Amino acid sequence: MHESNTILVVDDDQSIAELLRDFLENENFHVLTACDTAEAWALFEQSAIDGIVLDIMMPGQSGFELCRRIRKESEVPILFLSARSDDVDKIRGLTLGGDDYIVKTASPGEIVARVKAVLRRTASSRQPERKILDYGRIKMNLSTREVVVEGKNVVLTPREYELLQLFFEHPRHVFTYEQLLAKFWDGVGDKHTIRVHLSRLREKIESDPNHPLYLINVWGVGYRFEGGQNEDASHS
Numbered sequence: 505m506h507e508s509n510t511i512l513v514v515d516d517d518q519s520i521a522e523l524l525r526d527f528l529e530n531e532n533f534h535v536l537t538a539c540d541t542a543e544a545w546a547l548f549e550q551s552a553i554d555g556i557v558l559d560i561m562m563p564g565q566s567g568f569e570l571c572r573r574i575r576k577e578s579e580v581p582i583l584f585l586s587a588r589s590d591d592v593d594k595i596r597g598l599t600l601g602g603d604d605y606i607v608k609t610a611s612p613g614e615i616v617a618r619v620k621a622v623l624r625r626t627a628s629s630r631q632p633e634r635k636i637l638d639y640g641r642i643k644m645n646l647s648t649r650e651v652v653v654e655g656k657n658v659v660l661t662p663r664e665y666e667l668l669q670l671f672f673e674h675p676r677h678v679f680t681y682e683q684l685l686a687k688f689w690d691g692v693g694d695k696h697t698i699r700v701h702l703s704r705l706r707e708k709i710e711s712d713p714n715h716p717l718y719l720i721n722v723w724g725v726g727y728r729f730e731g732g733q734n735e736d737a738s739h740s
Contacts (some may be wrong), residue, residue, distance in 0.1 A: 509623060510534045510552060514544040514567065515559040515585065520608070524557060527612040531620065541570040553580055555623055557615070558602075560586040560593060568600055575601040581622045581662050585615070591696060598700045603663045604689070621690055626662045637672045639731050642709055642718065644672055653709050663688060664705050671719065671729035680726040702727060 511533045515521045518539065525535040536551060538544035540562055547553070556574070560567040571582055583604040584597040594605045603622050606615055635646040643652045649665060651658045660668065666688060670679070681695050689697060702721075706713040720730050 509554045510536065511619060512536045512538065512544060512547055512551075512553045512556045514538045514541065514556065514562075514570070516540060516562040517559070520559075520585075523612055524615060527616050528619070531616055533619075541565040541567070544570060545573065548574065548578075548580075555581045555583070555619055557583050557585050557606075557619065560584055560588070560597070568596060571597070571600045571602060575659075575661070579660065579662050579665070581626055583615075583619060583622060595696060595700050598697060599704060601661045601704075603661060618690065618692075622662070625666055625688065637669075639672065639718070644669060651709070658708050660705070660708065663701060664708070667701060667705060668709070671727070675729050675731050678722050678726055678728045682726075684726065698727075 509532075511528055513521050513524050513528070513535060514537075515524075516539050521537040521539070525537055528535045536547050536553075538547055541564065544556075544558075548556075558567040558571060567584060567586075571584075574580065574582065581603045582601065583606055584593075584602045585606050585608060586593055586597075587608045589607045589609075597605050604618055606618060610618075637644040637646065641654050644650070645652075646669070651660055651665065651668065667684075670687070681698055684698050685691055685693050702719055703713070706716050706719050709718060710716045718730055720728050722728055
């Protein structure tokens with residue numbers, strides 16, 4: 505990983521923050537640390553941040569609140585770090601725009617690997633040439649990473665953008681839950697992880713998210729992209 509990549513580690517446990525800093529710096533990242541969300545927000549505004557490792561439970565404002573605030577300004581990859589492994593926190597974190605959710609029992613090496621994976625996916629999806637994928641009311645510009653729905657720009661998180669690009673480039677191809685987990689989450693996660701992201705994506709691109717015309721669920725298998733052509737069909 506190029507040394508210009510800057511990672512912001514936010515955790516009120518100084519020992520964890522310093523441990524992650526050491527491991528990340530060993531992989532040639534530039535690392536900034538913050539012990540609370542106020543300090544983290546100040547660093548975020550002052551610095552060019554390429555990725556954030558964000559603790560959830562901290563004194564004062566939670567990591568969830570900081571994520572919500574950042575998502576109003578930026579698509580920077582956010583990896584939640586939590587002592588809790590229950591699905592409620594995980595689903596909430598992903599719904600708010602998190603790109604990954606890591607339990608603190610994970611080794612520092614695994615956390616670094618997942619940071620690198622998220623940044624690698626984000627970088628690989630950027631195309632140097634101008635290329636526009638056009639499905640009528642929805643357009644993607646792969647050069648500028650812009651998504652336009654009915655003439656209006658829609659802000660997607662890096663993970664949402666990568667998912668939509670995959671579907672756009674492979675219309676009517678059914679991607680299984682296992683394939684999506686392997687490609688975007690390194691095989692870590694479950695169907696709920698995918699459903700949360702696809703539900704949030706539908707809310708941004710579908711006229712009626714409850715009756716999608718683009719991102720279609722193939723019951724028990726996965727999802728496919730229809731291109732909005734099957735307007736009379738009913739899907740869940």
